[in-house]
Amino acid sequence: MERNMDLVRELLFIIEKNNDKKELPIPKDWDREVVAYHLKILEQAGFVENYTKWAGNEPLWILASLTWDGHEFLDSIRNNTIWNKTxxxxxxxxLEIASVPLEVIKEYAxxxxxxLLGLN
Known part of the structure; x- marks a missing residue:
């Protein structure tokens, strides 16, 4: 499965807003298996703690929380103008953004x- 960085960004926003309280409010038109995969790789990257529970071959319950690094990454891509310029x-x-390492994306952002702040 190919990484979708726009989905990653949206997931990070959802996780942050959810505030570790309940199952993530995943939009109904999103493929839950794709979401679960992206949460798994975000956990591997150290950006989230993933608590997805599976029933058979389908993610039944999806919950995650941001780590410090996850907050830092989200903050680097939070602004729409910065994200689009990145x-x-x-x-x-x-290059396709899906083929660029997360750390490079973060540094570029x-x-x-x-x-934008005139710090160059």
């Missing part, structure tokens, strides 16, 4: 924030 900048270099 995606456009990476695409402008001939931080460069966009620094440029």
């Amino acid at each position: 995606k456009e900048g990476i695409k402008g270099k001939g 931080k460069l966009q924030i620094k440029a």
Whole structure:
């Protein structure tokens, strides 16, 4: 399964807003298996603690919380302008954002924030 960085970003927003209280309010039109996969890889990256419970071959209950690194990553891509500039900048270099490591995406987004703040 290919990583979907727009889905990753939306999941991080949902997790942050959910505040560790209950099952994540996943939109009904989202594929729960794709969501569960992305939570698994976000956990592997150290950005979330994933508490997904499976019943048979389907994710029955999906709950996750952000780690410190997850908050830091979300903060680097939170702003829509920064996120769009990050995606456009990476695409402008001939790369797909799904094929760029998360740490590189985070650093590139931080460069966009620094440029916006005049810190270059």
